[in-house]
Amino acid sequence: MLNMGPVLAQASSKKKLSDDERMEWWRDSKFGMFIHWGAYSIIGGERGSKIAGGGAEWAMDKLDYTIEEYEKYPEMFNPQLFDADAWVTMAKNAGMKYIVLTSKHHEGFALWDSKVSDYDIMDTAPFKRDIVKELAEACKKQGIKFCLYYSIVDWHHPQAQGNLYPNYNISQHDDPSVVNPEFPKYYENYMKPQVGELLKNYGDIGVVWFDGDWISDYTTEMGKDLYKYIRDIQPNTIVNNRVDKGRTGMDGMNNKPGQFAGDFGTPEQEIPDTGIDSDWEACMTMNGTWGYKPDDVNWKSSEDLIEKLVDIVSKGGNFLLNIGPDGYGRFPAQSIRRLDAMGQWTKKNGEAIYGATASPYEKPKWGRYTQKDGVIYAHVFEWPKDGLLKLNKDIKVKKATLLTDPNTELNALTTSRELLIDVPQLAPDTTVSVVKIELAK
Ligand code: FHN
Structure with a gap:
């Protein structure tokens, strides 16, 4: 025993x-x-x-x-x-x-x-x-x-x-x-x-x-x-x-x-x-x-x-x-x-990451998407030099923030071709930075 x-x-x-x-x-x-x-x-x-x-x-x-x-x-x-x-x-x-x-x-x-x-x-x-x-x-x-x-x-x-x-x-x-x-x-x-x-x-x-x-x-x-x-x-x-x-x-x-x-x-x-x-x-x-x-x-x-x-x-x-x-x-x-x-x-x-799944959107050139509970997470591998993150236009934004800075709302604009999110010039992380997008119903 x-x-x-x-x-x-x-x-x-x-x-x-x-x-x-x-x-x-x-x-x-x-x-x-x-x-x-x-x-x-x-x-x-x-x-x-x-x-x-x-x-x-x-x-x-x-x-x-x-x-x-x-x-x-x-x-x-x-x-x-x-x-x-x-x-x-x-x-x-x-x-x-x-x-x-x-x-x-x-x-x-x-x-x-x-x-x-x-x-x-x-x-x-x-x-x-x-x-x-x-x-x-x-x-x-x-x-x-x-x-x-x-x-x-x-x-x-x-x-x-x-x-x-x-x-x-x-x-x-x-x-x-x-x-x-x-x-x-x-x-x-x-x-x-x-x-x-x-x-x-x-x-x-x-x-x-x-x-x-x-x-x-x-x-x-x-x-x-x-x-x-x-x-x-x-x-x-x-x-x-x-x-x-x-x-x-x-x-x-x-x-x-x-x-x-x-x-x-x-x-x-x-x-x-x-x-x-x-x-x-x-x-x-x-x-x-x-x-x-x-x-x-x-x-x-x-x-x-x-x-x-x-x-x-x-x-x-x-x-x-x-x-x-x-x-x-x-x-x-x-x-x-x-x-x-x-x-x-x-x-x-x-x-x-935890509890997140694949999103319905094709992977973007600058990184990847994950999703969970009505939120899309944009994982940015290459931070945009012009300060404009270009996403799939089908993503309907209620509120966009940096995951590490929930109090600062980011401006978002949908054009006929894409969703643009105005991000700070400097990436918040030296590796992958995450933009959190709460979806409009
Ligand atoms: O031969 C093994 C290897 O040593 C290692 O354990 C990996 C892990 O997935 N599996 C084998 C080959 O498929």
């Missing part, structure tokens, strides 16, 4: 909600933190003079570790500087409303006290602290939704990684001509029970975020079965579309609505061109890697990340922005600086 502690023990089994009610908190949240953390965070994408290309969480594959060689990293995973409360506070201060932690990535190492496996934080690692539990408690205390990522791909489990079969290596997981007949046993006796542990022992789980759906061994029958299994345990949990086989490439959208299980699409490292009439969440890295990789200095600027948040919300999506903590349990300083900058912006402009 796990000692869940007082906070999680209070987790309730609430009444079953309708789909719209179930999705409501997630749709309103708009901004979440992805955390890629595991034994790969010690490796940092480097092995001798070799640097892994792309994501450092793929170190086991990219740097050619055998299972035995790789096992020594979980055996030394001892992140003494891990502080769940501090992580949650950083997410919260950035304006994020939920956290998705990689409970087990492709490497197969579980960050919680799994009774199904010894390849976990309690039995293999010297750390011997249940990371999932600590983070779940910290989220609950600070009012952030706690969510878990789980990888279907498992390079460590003998029935999943397929090395038992001739000419099969971990990079060939997506080759349909290579079938691993042992995989269904891994699914039934290992993967499903592990997912069950996560849903039964850590209180309410906001989202279960699967990954690794592309491997040919995993079937749509398994996906539908898993989705039902999860909702039977926690009826109100939300599950991403990678639980099944419906996503298309990296765009993550479900191309056949209704045919596959899953509650939302998961575009990865990209933002759709226009709004999409279904739930979706774009996940993205701050540099070019999900797992910690000091060699990667390709950081997106804070301004760029703020614009991406706005762009996504203006198209009806959520933004899941990644952090790759190091092997000691620290967020990279570059990530912390970007979280701070996003927090300063969301504190001033959050009204135009």
Whole structure:
């Protein structure tokens, strides 16, 4: 029996909600933190003079570790500087409303006290602290939704990684001509029970975020079965579309609505061109890697990340922005600086983000629109040099103000071609400035 502690023990089994009610908190949240953390965070994408290309969480594959060689990293995973409360506070201060932690990535190492496996934080690692539990408690205390990522791909489990079969290596997981007949046993006796542990022992789980759906061994029958299994345990949990086989490439959208299980699409490292009439969440890295990789200095600027948040919300999506903590349990300083900058912006402009949706108007050249409760928010990326903001003429203004200065009404004039709003010469924000337009009935 796990000692869940007082906070999680209070987790309730609430009444079953309708789909719209179930999705409501997630749709309103708009901004979440992805955390890629595991034994790969010690490796940092480097092995001798070799640097892994792309994501450092793929170190086991990219740097050619055998299972035995790789096992020594979980055996030394001892992140003494891990502080769940501090992580949650950083997410919260950035304006994020939920956290998705990689409970087990492709490497197969579980960050919680799994009774199904010894390849976990309690039995293999010297750390011997249940990371999932600590983070779940910290989220609950600070009012952030706690969510878990789980990888279907498992390079460590003998029935999943397929090395038992001739000419099969971990990079060939997506080759349909290579079938691993042992995989269904891994699914039934290992993967499903592990997912069950996560849903039964850590209180309410906001989202279960699967990954690794592309491997040919995993079937749509398994996906539908898993989705039902999860909702039977926690009826109100939300599950991403990678639980099944419906996503298309990296765009993550479900191309056949209704045919596959899953509650939302998961575009990865990209933002759709226009709004999409279904739930979706774009996940993205701050540099070019999900797992910690000091060699990667390709950081997106804070301004760029703020614009991406706005762009996504203006198209009806959520933004899941990644952090790759190091092997000691620290967020990279570059990530912390970007979280701070996003927090300063969301504190001033959050009204135009949380609970907002796509507007019916085409995106303007100078920025984006969001809308909520009879208000259009004009997010201006490029402040007009002539002091005249040109908007869609169908927007009927009752009152226009700067979001950060509600007492100064701005003059508005509709011409035959556009709506003109007279704005101050100087942009109120150094990144995205927001003009609030209350609509006439
Ligand atoms: O292979 C993974 C990758 O490491 C990372 O976890 C991302 C996050 O969406 N998903 C994968 C590929 O789709």
